[in-house]
Amino acid sequence: MAHDQLSLTLSAVADPTRRAILARLTQGEASVKELALPFDMSIPAVCKHLKVLEGAGLISRGRNAQLRPCRLEPERLREAAQWLDGYRQFWDESLTRLDGLLDRLQTADEEAKSN
Structure with missing residues (x-):
């Protein structure tokens, strides 16, 4: 039962960085670079957070050329x-x-x- 959807969601939002990313996405789509701006971490570190959020179904990533904008999936x-x-x-x-x-x-x- 460790991989049920509720567990994935709660695990994903347990991290304050991921909650901040979700909060930013309530304002609309954003690129990885835009999402990384407020954090003192590398783009690859932000990408790891995005991967967790995406795996939990909380965000989706577009296919707009190189940008791959992120959007909230509420x-x-x-x-x-x-x-x-x-x-x-x-x-x-x-x-x-x-x-x-x-x-x-x-x-x-x-x-x-x-x-």
């Missing part, structure tokens, strides 16, 4: 967000229950002090 991120959303719902419900418990405890405490 579907895999949507799938990961949907999976994470289940946990968000769990925490929201848990915190709502905790709020209710705290309200009941405070009310009981106030009633005990007033008697």
Whole structure:
């Protein structure tokens, strides 16, 4: 199960450089050279990050002559967000229950002090 799509996606976005590349691609296509500009690393190092992102299906690379522009493929991120959303719902419900418990405890405490 180590190579299921969700694992590939989460592994790819675990790296801050790759997250920054994805963030840049939300603005539109970019060449490898453009993507490498903000980083203090070589073009081959950026290409390794791009290969991971491409392997996870998070980006695609065009065939425009020598440029091979990169573009965001958001579907895999949507799938990961949907999976994470289940946990968000769990925490929201848990915190709502905790709020209710705290309200009941405070009310009981106030009633005990007033008697």
